[in-house]
Amino acid sequence: xxxxxxxxxxxxxxxxxxxxxxxxxxxxxxxxxxxxxxxxxxxxxxxxxxxxxxxxxxxxxxxxxxxxxxxxxxxxxxxxxxxxxxxxxxxxxxxxxxxxxxxxxxxxxxxxxxxxxxxxxxxxxxxxxxxxxxxxxxxxxxxxxxxxxxxxxxxxxxxxxxxxxxxxxxxxxxxxxxxxxxxxxxxxxxxxxxxxxxxxxxxxxxxxxxxxxxxxxxxxxxxxxxxxxxxxxxxxxxxxxxxxxxxxxxxxxxxxxxxxxxxxxxxxxxxxxxxxxxxxxxxxxxxxxxxxxxxxxxxxxxxxxxxxxxxxxxxxxxxxxxxxxxxxxxxxxxxxxxxxxxxxxxxxxxxxxxxxxxxxxxxxxxxxxxxxxxxxxxxxxxxxxxxxxxxxxxxxxxxxxxxxxx
Numbered sequence: 001x002x003x004x005x006x007x008x009x010x011x012x013x014x015x016x017x018x019x020x021x022x023x024x025x026x027x028x029x030x031x032x033x034x035x036x037x038x039x040x041x042x043x044x045x046x047x048x049x050x051x052x053x054x055x056x057x058x059x060x061x062x063x064x065x066x067x068x069x070x071x072x073x074x075x076x077x078x079x080x081x082x083x084x085x086x087x088x089x090x091x092x093x094x095x096x097x098x099x100x101x102x103x104x105x106x107x108x109x110x111x112x113x114x115x116x117x118x119x120x121x122x123x124x125x126x127x128x129x130x131x132x133x134x135x136x137x138x139x140x141x142x143x144x145x146x147x148x149x150x151x152x153x154x155x156x157x158x159x160x161x162x163x164x165x166x167x168x169x170x171x172x173x174x175x176x177x178x179x180x181x182x183x184x185x186x187x188x189x190x191x192x193x194x195x196x197x198x199x200x201x202x203x204x205x206x207x208x209x210x211x212x213x214x215x216x217x218x219x220x221x222x223x224x225x226x227x228x229x230x231x232x233x234x235x236x237x238x239x240x241x242x243x244x245x246x247x248x249x250x251x252x253x254x255x256x257x258x259x260x261x262x263x264x265x266x267x268x269x270x271x272x273x274x275x276x277x278x279x280x281x282x283x284x285x286x287x288x289x290x291x292x293x294x295x296x297x298x299x300x301x302x303x304x305x306x307x308x309x310x311x312x313x314x315x316x317x318x319x320x321x322x323x324x325x326x327x328x329x330x331x332x333x334x335x336x337x338x339x340x341x342x343x344x345x346x347x348x349x350x351x352x353x354x355x356x357x358x359x360x361x362x363x364x365x366x367x368x369x370x371x372x373x374x375x376x377x378x379x380x381x382x383x384x385x386x387x388x389x390x391x392x393x394x395x396x397x398x399x400x401x402x403x404x405x406x
Contacts, residue, residue, distance in 0.1 A: 114185030125344035137170035215244035234267030265359030267295025365400035
């Protein structure tokens with residue numbers, strides 16, 4: 001086991017390569033970073049582990065389960081159990097620059113692109129609730145809309161003595177001069193009354209084309225922050241952002257863009273809230289309820305991770321997936337709950353290092369689950385899952401992996 005010291009990190013090679021200026025060291029110290037070299041198109045880039053067993057697991061949806069026991073040196077096992085560790089995939093060219101970049105919790109600068117219904121609601125919520133934010137920079141092709149929000153939201157009184165983040169208009173050339181990039185812009189949203197069963201997927205092609213432009217801008221800017229994908233379909237478009245940022249001018253994947261964990265999709269929060277509401281209306285206990293998978297078709301609602309009731313869970317899944325259509329049937333676009341639950345609340349929990357719902361990299365797809373962001377990397381929430389429930393999860397994950405992203 002070869003160890004080297006680099007910029008305050010203890011690096012341990014597990015197939016990955018050391019940076020050229022790393023210095024040899026004889027003893028383990030924290031923070032410990034395991035260096036791996038895995039297929040960048042299908043593997044994670046920067047994540048944390050609290051048991052050495054997780055270092056050796058496959059890159060698929062099994063990361064939702066407690067890891068299987070693997071053989072490892074006892075001193076290493078004890079050290080990781082006590083201190084935790086990071087796994088860094090050195091197949092990505094930005095791996096070490098991202099590792100060394102400052103991970104801020106407060107004084108954050110945010111760029112919000114898109115001031116439609118979702119974007120405007122999200123902006124208002126972040127203005128009132130985002131105590132960790134110093135500045136929210138807004139960008140939208142409608143300049144009058146930008147000016148309106150800048151004027152009005154800078155005239156809002158704080159509910160307590162804490163200062164509110166200022167709202168400014170962002171010039172196009174400085175979009176990625178920020179810590180978080182929030183994308184809510186969308187094209188081709190079906191109008192209320194349109195005969196469309198899956199409203200989210202109807203938007204995929206046009207939104208993917210639009211997102212490719214911003215993904216390339218993030219690549220050119222060597223963006224070291226987090227790209228929060230909010231427009232629909234969230235899970236598929238998160239994968240598009242990652243792939244497009246890692247393609248050269250000829251369209252070849254070169255792993256020189258964003259790390260997978262720099263992109264996260266925000267659509268699952270509202271599904272968790274809708275599932276809980278549907279359970280309440282049925283009189284069902286949802287205190288240990290879970291939601292997994294995509295924001296829309298393919299969603300999985302479970303009444304309990306282990307005490308799993310298949311009939312109840314499938315009924316709640318159907319009610320949750322179609323909840324947005326019930327709002328549309330009343331003549332309204334269902335954007336308030338998604339903007340608040342999926343975006344505002346979940347993003348604020350993200351920056352606070354708290355568990356939240358989001359779509360995160362998992363094999364060859366972005367998959368919705370609970371996770372949190374720590375200084376050591378992305379931490380996916382793990383727990384034992386009923387075999388029948390996990391079979392549903394694996395099937396939904398496989399469908400996302402097989403989706404045509406080109």
